[in-house]
Amino acid sequence: FKKGELLYTGKAKEMYATDDPEVLWVEYLDQATALNGKRKVAVDEKGLLNNRISSLIFTDLAKHGIKNHFIEQLSDHVQLVRRVKMIPLETVVRNAASGSFERKFGVSHLMTFDQPVLEFFYKSDALDDPFINDSQVAALQVADESTVAEMKRQALLVNTRLQTIFAEMNVQLVDFKIEFGLTADGHVLLADEISPDSCRLVDKTTHQSLDKDVFRKNLGDLTTVYQEVLKRLATVEGGQ
Ligand code: C5P
Structure with missing residues (x-):
């Protein structure tokens, strides 16, 4: 190529x-x-x-x-x-309270949920990616109903698999953001990236952040933390 x-x-x-x-x-x-x-x-x-x-x-x-x-x-x-046509929505799945959820509802940090929480944010730099609900998505014609349903279905499957991978790394998957696109024949396809930039990860033993919160909150050296995530992931995934 x-x-x-x-x-x-x-x-x-x-x-x-x-x-x-x-x-x-x-x-x-x-x-x-x-x-x-x-x-x-x-x-x-x-x-x-x-x-x-x-x-x-x-x-x-x-x-x-x-x-x-x-x-x-x-x-x-x-x-x-x-190549896909990106859907301008950020799909966030949460297993415990952190970030904007914690601030919005005033709940305790890492309060765990019985069921994953699913949220959409409308991708717009000018608007600072506002929260958007299903009927707002429909009103703005951002995505049709079946696309939204498929995004939710896939997001929950991704959550289940990621929780398993990270558990094997002794890491709690607090929340993450994914993005989807549409293929030429109209299928919803997971796209963008899944990395410590887009996930909240906490070491299960030390409760140390292993993600971009280290940068957002000036908690330490980002490179060292991402190296640690890769080291554990490479072990779980059977080497580099
Ligand atoms: O900030 P908030 O709590 O809504 O973020 C939820 C999750 O989505 C976090 O894992 C965060 O890293 C991710 N996120 C992202 N890109 C954004 C906003 C949030 O990857 N623009």
Whole structure:
């Protein structure tokens, strides 16, 4: 595959075309952002670590019947993915209270839920990704009802599998965000990335954060923490 023109620059990734119209070239950048991109710093190895972590997780999910856009990892910072039309929604699944949920409802940190909580946020930098409910999604024609139902179904399957993977790493999966796209023939396909940038992970023994909260809250060195996540994941997934 040949790297083509730059299509999109995100907060932590760049997307390029390739010589195959169905395939995109994704470069994971060594930088971290917070506050919707208002705070941005270079972080050694972060792109490499997230590329590897996301590649391992997407490979595992595919093996467990959850199809996704990942094709293959090409190099330290590059992976190939299948081109989809992104649905402008962030799907958040929560197993315990943290972040915006904890703030919004004033509940105790890591209060656990009997059932996972599912939320959608409308992707808009200008609006700061506001919460959006199903009828608002319908009113704005962001996605049709069957697409929303399929996103929820897949999100809960992803949650179940991720909880298993992270449990084997002695890590609690507090919450995570995923994104979906539509294939040319209209199927909902898991896309974007799954990494410590988009998950809240807590060590089950020490209760230490092993995710981007380390950056958001200045809790320590992000690279060290992401290296630890990759080390444990690589062990669970049977080596690099
Ligand atoms: O901030 P909040 O508690 O709503 O975040 C829920 C989950 O979604 C967290 O795991 C967070 O890392 C992730 N998230 C994300 N990108 C955003 C907002 C949240 O990956 N823009």
